[in-house]
Amino acid sequence: MSLRSLDASDPRQVGPYRMFAELGRGGMGRVLLGSGLDGRLVAVKLVDEQYVDDDGFRARFRREVRASRQVAGAYTAAVIDADPEAPTPWLASVYVPGPALHTAVARTGVLDAEAALRLAAGLAAALMEVHHAGLVHRDLKPSNVLLTHDGLRVIDFGIARAAEGNGTRVTRTGVLIGTAGYMSPEQARGESLGSASDVFSLGSVLVYACTGHGPFEADSTPRILHNVLTAEPELGGLPERVRELAVACLAKDPAGRPTPEQLLGRIGGVAPAARPWPSAVHALIAAQQGEVDRLLPDGPPAGPPIPPAHTTVDQAPPAGFSRRRFLAAGGAALGIATAAGGVVWASSGGSGSKKRKTGTGKSATGATRRPVATLSSDVPLDDLRYSPDDSLLVAIGGDGAVRMFDVAARQPSGDPIKGGTGDKAKIFAVAFDEVGDTLATAGDGVKLWDVKTRRQVGALTVPLMASVDAPGPAHDVGYSPDGRLLGGAGMDLIQIWDARTHASVGRVDYGDANLMSKVCFTGDGKLLAIPDQTAVKIYDVASGRQSGQSLLGHTAHIIAALVSPDGRTLATAAYDSTVRLWDVPTGRAVGRPITVGSTTMVEFLAFSPDGHTLAGGTSNGDAYLWNVTTQRPVGRPIALGGEVTGVAFDGEGRTLATLSKRTIQFWDLAALARG
Incomplete structure (x- = not known):
């Protein structure tokens, strides 16, 4: 230290x-x-x-x-x-x-x-x-x-x-x-x-x-x-x-x-x-x-009188201060849990940027745009997505429960969905089925919920690890593009079921890949794209074996991976501050890497319904749009004033929803494209 x-x-x-x-x-x-x-x-x-x-x-x-x-x-x-x-x-x-x-x-x-x-x-x-x-x-x-x-x-x-x-x-x-x-x-x-x-x-x-x-x-x-x-x-x-x-x-x-x-x-x-x-x-x-x-200074600290407790005041550095370094031995009496040392294995959010006023829509170039509507939540939210019919927006609350919002009424819809009780109540990821009648959640295994009644209608077990058959938590969940398959991610595997009968149809053991990876079906559901540190490996769902060459290009761990609606294009974002696009059938890179700054990470991705536009939410509070064909920005970035924790397109491709802490904002895509 x-x-x-x-x-x-x-x-x-x-x-x-x-x-x-x-x-x-x-x-x-x-x-x-x-x-x-x-x-x-x-x-x-x-x-x-x-x-x-x-x-x-x-x-x-x-x-x-x-x-x-x-x-x-x-x-x-x-x-x-x-x-x-x-x-x-x-x-x-x-x-x-x-x-x-x-x-x-x-x-x-x-x-x-x-x-x-x-x-x-x-x-x-x-x-x-x-x-x-x-x-x-x-x-x-x-x-x-x-x-x-x-x-x-x-x-x-x-x-x-x-x-x-x-x-x-x-x-x-x-x-x-x-x-x-x-x-x-x-x-x-x-x-x-x-x-x-x-x-x-x-x-x-x-x-x-x-x-x-x-x-x-x-x-x-x-x-x-x-x-x-x-x-x-x-x-x-x-x-x-x-x-x-x-x-x-x-x-x-x-x-x-x-x-x-x-x-x-x-x-x-x-x-x-x-x-x-x-x-x-x-x-x-x-x-x-x-x-x-x-x-330490030789005498009493210089400066104005010390204020009462529970205040924080900026003032000049104390007299006698000189820049020095401790030995690497480190000695703070209070430790810090770090991503490398001991909290979690998963993509985690950075938020080292300075706070900015929320919701102004003021871009990095100074232009001011305003959302067409705003929704507020009683808790911070994460991982935003539309239902297939665009009637609902769902996100995961800071308490681990799923919140639903009525898009037309611009207000919360029904009670939150909780995954269980006690330590098993937390939900980590959600996915709608093809028609939007069922919501799958990852937490205490994979659970299925009737969207209209909010009642649980099914429960599926995910093994703790590839080598341990005991039930464990599920860290992500997703349907294949054609709606036939449902996948749930365990610690080092993805369990796959028939989405209609819920019968087990296979499993992909990804071993040394990014721990607790995302469920990312490609194309017609025959393949899974799984980030492996700085690369992406493609696995055959039927055999559970790796198929083809790894997709190489990132120089740091991959944070997010997403397949376009037509199943042909894979987008990845990594801690190297780049977004890359890949042609799934050939495994080749599409165009040049997209960069958003040397210290800014894109942590959430969303494709427009036609697959022509990619949205990205960043750790420094900006949302970006890019043309998938040219990899060039579409309009200017939207400054949301706080770390972006979700982006989503509606089904018609007319609206972009952005999420920052407790605030969902709706943006007219045509207006954004005009800058």
């Missing part, structure tokens, strides 16, 4: 705390280094703006803050202040210098038996503190364990739970909170978690500390999860006493694992030590502390 000087737009004050620098950032927000009125250093987590307008997130964050503040002890970095109601919610924790365990191992080598037992005892004691507060950590891993001069601190407890409600856009296609190599089996299955899940993670962390790798490592996330679920842990090289502890913690059955209290009993007494870690680790701690000492 590196120190970054504050930009002109960064807050110099968060509540009663003066900010000095940025410690890091990730999927839920960023962490700043600051100090309080008493001079104590704090790590302040600022929640990312994509969650700010989500009332459901604020409610969960509020509950977690209350619970987290009850966690106080020698083995956790105490939460000392928070304001969930602030315009930008924040949480302050005691700052603790010290490298994360993964950095210490990478830089100084694995721990010996004595240090590993000390680590195990400290982790067990930390989990006792967390669990006594009524929390389950759910992301205990080497990067969330800080090695300090007096022992260790476990960070980021309770915060992941606030994100799991999925009113947030931690992920669009599914939610698996945690890090694959350190998940428990029940966590990998998407089940409700108890304290025993954290004990399993403790065992995995212990193995890492002594070997430099987790007990279930493999060359892809699906294989890691398969190992977590079915394989015996790799424990070679562990000292005997550490091995005994790891075996107990890594029992597949939660009931077979020791509690943290029992684990402490098995470890026995740990000898006191003024320097608990190897000397090389203490050298890292001292170096990091030195960087902080040089960063």
Whole structure:
């Protein structure tokens, strides 16, 4: 983690705390280094703006803050202040210098038996503190364990739970909170978690500390999860006493694992030590502390009086500030869940752009256009689409329920559709059948709903993984263009049914492809297009085998893939900030890549009914139209004022609907084409 000087737009004050620098950032927000009125250093987590307008997130964050503040002890970095109601919610924790365990191992080598037992005892004691507060950590891993001069601190407890409600856009296609190599089996299955899940993670962390790798490592996330679920842990090289502890913690059955209290009993007494870690680790701690000492001003911070709590004020940088970098050891007392490190495997939204006024329609060139109509929602929405007869618009709410809107009346239509109760209530994707009578949802398997009555009329099971037949969550759902087939995406497979009889007709196991891929039938339904990292592989539905050559061209992971209405053209968007078009029958690229800027990603795609126009919604709040034949823009981009979370054409190709947070806007396509 590196120190970054504050930009002109960064807050110099968060509540009663003066900010000095940025410690890091990730999927839920960023962490700043600051100090309080008493001079104590704090790590302040600022929640990312994509969650700010989500009332459901604020409610969960509020509950977690209350619970987290009850966690106080020698083995956790105490939460000392928070304001969930602030315009930008924040949480302050005691700052603790010290490298994360993964950095210490990478830089100084694995721990010996004595240090590993000390680590195990400290982790067990930390989990006792967390669990006594009524929390389950759910992301205990080497990067969330800080090695300090007096022992260790476990960070980021309770915060992941606030994100799991999925009113947030931690992920669009599914939610698996945690890090694959350190998940428990029940966590990998998407089940409700108890304290025993954290004990399993403790065992995995212990193995890492002594070997430099987790007990279930493999060359892809699906294989890691398969190992977590079915394989015996790799424990070679562990000292005997550490091995005994790891075996107990890594029992597949939660009931077979020791509690943290029992684990402490098995470890026995740990000898006191003024320097608990190897000397090389203490050298890292001292170096990091030195960087902080040089960063801080010599005297009291300069500037106007500190304002009351619950306000954020921009002001000049504190006197004595100089730009420096921490060692890569990193030491924020509050961790950040990152896409690479531990939240989800799926396409996730970026929202680093500055806020703009919503709904003005002011384009990048300055021209102002206005929507012909606007719809508002009580919750943030995602993944917009029309029904086949254009009478309804559907989207997935931030609470995981499907909202329907009457297009003619411009108002909500009926009650939301919920996928179940509790952890199984969330819906991740929707698809209409060919005539629009049935809505298929992906969540707790694939469920079918009568559109008129909103009643469930069917339920289909998706295997958890290609190698595990137990029922699992479905992360996407889709019908073939001719309406004959229905597909549901599991973790590393797509299950296929006859859309009329619901009989299973096949399965495509895509293995190492993008985890939890989209259901993307091509042509007459005989093929499936499945993104595989930076390429697209085409699979034959009947045989389940790859057909033809991979489509190559992107240089970063593919976010979205969509087939045109006639089934011939495939559009893909990736994190390399490009959109590419492909001719499905030949597998050849169509024209040149479409670019929207070096730091802007297109995250949602839609074809017009005739297939001649492609729409894209971007992370920086713009919606674009392109001519499919020439790949040139149609008119100017529409600035929507917030991250675009859905685009859709009506069936006549006259209207484009755009979605940004809680607002659906309808745009006349002819007017947009005129610029």
